Amino acid sequence: MAQPTLTNAPPVAPAGSPPAPPRRRTRNWGAIAGFLAPFVVLFAAFYLVPIGYSIVESLRTVTRSGTFGPVREVWGGFTQYATVFSSAQFWASILRVLRFFVISVPLQLGLALVFALLLDSPVLKGKRFFRLAFFVPYAVPGVIAAIMWSFLYAPSLSPFSLLAQNVDLIGPGLVIFSIANIVNWVFTGYNMLIIYSALQAIAPELTEAARMDGAGQWRIAWSIKIPMVFPALILTGVFSIIGTLQLFNEPLVMRLVSSAVSTDYTPNMLVYATVNGGNYNLAAAFSVVLALVTCVLSFTFLKITQRRAEG
Numbered sequence: 064m065a066q067p068t069l070t071n072a073p074p075v076a077p078a079g080s081p082p083a084p085p086r087r088r089t090r091n092w093g094a095i096a097g098f099l100a101p102f103v104v105l106f107a108a109f110y111l112v113p114i115g116y117s118i119v120e121s122l123r124t125v126t127r128s129g130t131f132g133p134v135r136e137v138w139g140g141f142t143q144y145a146t147v148f149s150s151a152q153f154w155a156s157i158l159r160v161l162r163f164f165v166i167s168v169p170l171q172l173g174l175a176l177v178f179a180l181l182l183d184s185p186v187l188k189g190k191r192f193f194r195l196a197f198f199v200p201y202a203v204p205g206v207i208a209a210i211m212w213s214f215l216y217a218p219s220l221s222p223f224s225l226l227a228q229n230v231d232l233i234g235p236g237l238v239i240f241s242i243a244n245i246v247n248w249v250f251t252g253y254n255m256l257i258i259y260s261a262l263q264a265i266a267p268e269l270t271e272a273a274r275m276d277g278a279g280q281w282r283i284a285w286s287i288k289i290p291m292v293f294p295a296l297i298l299t300g301v302f303s304i305i306g307t308l309q310l311f312n313e314p315l316v317m318r319l320v321s322s323a324v325s326t327d328y329t330p331n332m333l334v335y336a337t338v339n340g341g342n343y344n345l346a347a348a349f350s351v352v353l354a355l356v357t358c359v360l361s362f363t364f365l366k367i368t369q370r371r372a373e374g
Contacts, residue, residue, distance in 0.1 A: 114354075121348035136344070143348035152327045153349060157308075157356065159239070160329050164307040167243035172299055174247070175254035179292075180284050182255075183262040194259075198252035205249060209316035212245045217320055233321035245313045250306070254299040261295035262288060297368045301361050308357045311335070 124139030147153055178197050181187050200208070213233075214220045221227040232241045265288065273283050311331040318324040327333040330353045337346040 168303045178255040179258035201253045205312040235323040238323045261292040
């Protein structure tokens with residue numbers, strides 16, 4: 064007599080019986096809160112609280128009772144912001160970094176795109192070496208890079224003395240290009256890595272089909288790869304806008320070797336000089352307006368590039 068076969072199939076409900084109620088997914092809110100708590104605490108302590116404190120400080124002003132009376136902080140409203148919007152130094156520094164953006168960023172992103180396409184091309188040999196060589200400058204801190212390049216620019220210290228003595232690389236006319244060279248040397252590899260990661264995400268079937276249709280490497284790069292990594296280029300462009308408006312380390316170091324770099328050369332340097340002058344409330348107002356300008360320019364750039372990509 065044959066033995067019945069045992070199976071793990073669930074029991075079948077008899078005909079006509081009501082359907083079983085759906086299983087409810089239980090969420091362990093305690094575990095969720097526990098995983099999120101470290102991020103929320105650090106985000107609030109090192110991001111939200113400083114922003115809130117800066118806004119509060121920017122709405123206060125310093126008064127003195129009499130000529131030699133004690134100094135007191137009182138509610139000033141938008142007094143500091145009126146000073147910011149009427150400050151020729153602040154808006155001159157904004158225009159200076161926007162000029163720096165036009166000089167530096169197109170070359171920086173263009174080189175990053177070229178390097179990423181070379182690393183993604185089957186023509187290039189020794190990709191590991193070149194990938195590391197392109198990215199290594201980003202591992203050098205900005206201050207160290209600025210000190211190193213300032214020695215190369217100084218006529219009495221540069222190993223390229225013939226060039227440094229005949230071309231005033233730290234003079235008023237070329238110092239902005241010298242600072243742009245430092246920034247590009249550091250950040251081109253970083254942007255290259257972002258674009259290269261986007262290139263790696265392209266389906267190989269697309270390039271293989273184009274190659275079978277007779278397209279060469281230039282045609283594949285222009286018609287397939289560059290359009291596919293356009294979102295990565297937009298991302299690096301937004302990062303570049305934020306980084307340009309926050310420019311600080313490189314011009315601060317270059318100020319030690321060049322009289323063309325003033326204390327208000329960039330917005331962050333103006334904030335730094337204002338803090339050293341003891342006017343913390345005005346420095347906070349400068350910082351808040353700078354953050355708003357950065358948000359507006361980044362959002363505008365993002366919208367313009369998205370419309371062109373969709374068109």
